Amino acid sequence: MKINKNKLLFLVAAFGILCIGAILVAFIQDDSSSVDPLIAEKAAGYQVATVQVKEDGFEPKQIELQAGVPAKINFKKSSRFTCIKSMISKDLGIIDAPLATGNNIVALPELKPGTYRYHCGMYMFDGVITVK
Ligand SMILES: [Cu+2]
The missing domain is CATH 1.20.5 (Single alpha-helices involved in coiled-coils or other helix-helix interfaces)
Structure with missing residues (x-):
């Protein structure tokens, strides 16, 4: 016992x-x-932006970038409670960028002015990148 x-x-x-x-x-x-990984990217000459990956989509839904400057975008997923697992953009030539919990840096080349759309891997949520 x-x-x-x-x-x-x-x-x-x-x-x-x-x-x-x-x-x-x-x-x-x-x-x-x-720790924001974009601080180093910005110092290296990239234009940078952060998009939050949330339960109800991308936030902000629209970001603006400058034409002719390569960019690094951090798709930051703070919550595990989102079904967004990747992002796709025909406009940007991104076939399937996986979005894990934490920081996900997506590199973009120098872009021409215009509107570039992207969406999650399941086509449920979308976002817009406006290049001026
Ligand atoms: Cu989904």
């Missing part, structure tokens, strides 16, 4: 340690994704 009680205590303690470990790992991951 006594051994069983000890075993139970050990299991409870082991489970508790695992839980704390999982929480710590989640915090560390959040911390690393909170």
Whole structure:
């Protein structure tokens, strides 16, 4: 009887340690994704923009870029509760850029003025890039 009680205590303690470990790992991951990777890209001469990937689509839905300057866009997914797993743009020649939780940098070449559309892999949500 006594051994069983000890075993139970050990299991409870082991489970508790695992839980704390999982929480710590989640915090560390959040911390690393909170550093803005676009600071370095901007310093390297790119024009930069951030688009949030949310439960209800891309935000902002429209961004503006300057013509003739290569761009880096961070499709930042802060929430795991979104069905958006990739982005596609016929206009930009992007076949299927995967969007994972955290930062997703999509590189764009020098663009001509115009309107470029993109959407999620399931054609549920869309966004617009206006180049001037
Ligand atoms: Cu979807």
